[in-house]
Amino acid sequence: AQSVAQPEDQVNVAEGNPLTVKCTYSVSGNPYLFWYVQYPNRGLQFLLKYITGDNLVKGSYGFEAEFNKSQTSFHLKKPSALVSDSALYFCAVRDEDGGATNKLIFGTGTLLAVQP
Amino acid sequence: EPEVTQTPSHQVTQMGQEVILRCVPISNHLYFYWYRQILGQKVEFLVSFYNNEISEKSEIFDDQFSVERPDGSNFTLKIRSTKLEDSAMYFCASNYGQSTGELFFGEGSRLTVL
DSSP states (O other): OOEEEOOOSEEEEETTSOEEEOOEEEOSSOEEEEEEEEOTTOOEEEEEEEOSSOSEEEOGGGOEEEEETTTTEEEEEESSOOGGGOEEEEEEEEETTOTTSOOOEEOOOEEEEEEO | OOOOEEEOSEEEEOTTOOEEEEEEOOTTOOEEEEEEESTTOOEEEEEEEETTEEEEEOTTOOTTEEEEOSSSSOEEEEESSOOGGGOEEEEEEEEOSOTTOOOEEOOOEEEEEO
């Protein structure tokens, strides 16, 4: 069964500092990995995904994520945090052999708080 | 840019009442989904729908829930007899169908059951 874990409920970082939001996954086959962001009272917005190829993927708003197969991780990063990055971040996974539904399984979310 | 739209944005209902949440997925998408999020917490899969039938459902999606695509554009979630614990944000999502593709989410429908 597919699963994804986000070990931190909240990450606090000062504006201008680098940020990391952690994610680990478990799938039976090759993983397809996604990051979404949710601003208050809004839907989920797609940030980036890893399917295959380069382990470092770049996405929207200056975010990037690094796929590490040996550690089964897909941590979200940004070199310099902005106050406007404060939001709830979700990691999601789909098994390459996910069957007919293509559903995503989401982690529990990490609240990113960027202090000015 | 095409988007998934959901109505209503917020619905308040009494326990035991029927509720229908509506979604208009992106027009060329083939797979449709409902997810639920309680109090800004985990986003939980409810059901996926393809080719006019349910392709997968979770344990949450019991007999009180149903989905349909009545007219080729709308995709609805019906809760037959709402319970207090059904209070949540319900998100509709769609996808063209490729396994590598992300899901596109609507803004959500907040359901409050009193």
